[in-house]
Amino acid sequence: AQSVTQLGSHVSVSEGALVLLRCNYSSSVPPYLFWYVQYPNQGLQLLLKYTTGATLVKGINGFEAEFKKSETSFHLTKPSAHMSDAAEYFCAVTLGGSARQLTFGSGTQLTVLP
């Protein structure tokens, strides 16, 4: 079985500060990993994903994440927060290949302070 833990249900940063949202997973086989963002009253939008290859993945809006197998982590970072980054962020995992179920973490609400 696979599971996802997001540390911190709420994170606040100042505009211009580093954003770090944490995600740890458990999986019996190499996983595929995703970060999604949800703006208020909207559906989820993919930020970035890791399937195979380079472990540092770059996504939209200046976000990136690094897959660290030894730490079973896939933390999301952005060097400089912008007010428009305020949203809820979800980490998700699925087993590779023909796996059919995407398992989501409980989400992290990011607040950006002026």
Next chain:
Amino acid sequence: NAGVTQTPKFQVLKTGQSMTLQCAQDMNHNSMYWYRQDPGMGLRLIYYSASEGTTDKGEVPNGYNVSRLNKREFSLRLESAAPSQTSVYFCASTFRTGGDEQYFGPGTRLTVT
């Protein structure tokens, strides 16, 4: 392309009433999903359809039924609504299961009183 569309956007039901949530995608995707989103619990998979003509249970299927009407449409039915089914429901689709991105609809906010 409209992407993934869902109807209705909002619905209020009384306990015991039934309703069907509709989902359609115009991206020629093979797989479709229904999730529910509750505060502090992320998204949980209710049912999915890996391809036209197949459906499978997800993590929380009790109280729901689904129909994959054709490649474009995947509906979710509540036969006898309960207050515990108050939630936001999202439909998603993807070309292939596994590593492909899932595209989400805007959601249906359902309240059961």
